[in-house]
Amino acid sequence: MARKYGITGNCLNTASATLPLANVLGTTAVRTMIYDITMGSDATPADNSASYKIQRCTTAGTWAGAGGAAITPQALDPGDPAAVTTANQGVCSVGPTLTASSFLLQWAQNMRATFRWVAAPGSELKIPATSANGLALMSLVVAGSPVNMNFCFLVEE
Numbered sequence: 001m002a003r004k005y006g007i008t009g010n011c012l013n014t015a016s017a018t019l020p021l022a023n024v025l026g027t028t029a030v031r032t033m034i035y036d037i038t039m040g041s042d043a044t045p046a047d048n049s050a051s052y053k054i055q056r057c058t059t060a061g062t063w064a065g066a067g068g069a070a071i072t073p074q075a076l077d078p079g080d081p082a083a084v085t086t087a088n089q090g091v092c093s094v095g096p097t098l099t100a101s102s103f104l105l106q107w108a109q110n111m112r113a114t115f116r117w118v119a120a121p122g123s124e125l126k127i128p129a130t131s132a133n134g135l136a137l138m139s140l141v142v143a144g145s146p147v148n149m150n151f152c153f154l155v156e157e
Contacts, residue, residue: 048144
């Protein structure tokens with residue numbers, strides 16, 4: 001049976017075509033799959049909007065600076081071992097290597113709303129079993145002030 005993990009984070013949402021808000025990376029040991037994404041904002045409500053995309057990446061990037069940090073995936077079943085999948089969030093000082101035109105999912109969101117995407121069975125966003133390959137959460141357009149955003153990826157490995 002597959003093991004499932006939650007990856008949650010919180011960071012300042014600023015638009016960038018090269019620096020993601022977060023990423024999820026697989027390893028040679030497993031094919032990680034994202035099957036659920038939830039996003040929202042805990043900032044004071046305003047009519048600010050953003051366009052988000054999930055894009056493939058082939059390196060981790062350097063996650064440093066204000067808010068940049070590794071995220072430890074948490075087992076949804078406390079009997080499962082530690083995840084081999086890794087994740088990062090916040091501010092990249094050096095962005096990962098993004099695969100051109102490889103957007104797997106895109107949505108627009110107003111900060112007053114919560115967004116949730118759940119994969120149909122067999123339609124998960126899959127990461128190859130290759131070291132440092134993964135998926136990056138990109139915020140390509142932000143209309144209005146940057147806002148604090150919260151995200152949760154549910155992954156299976």
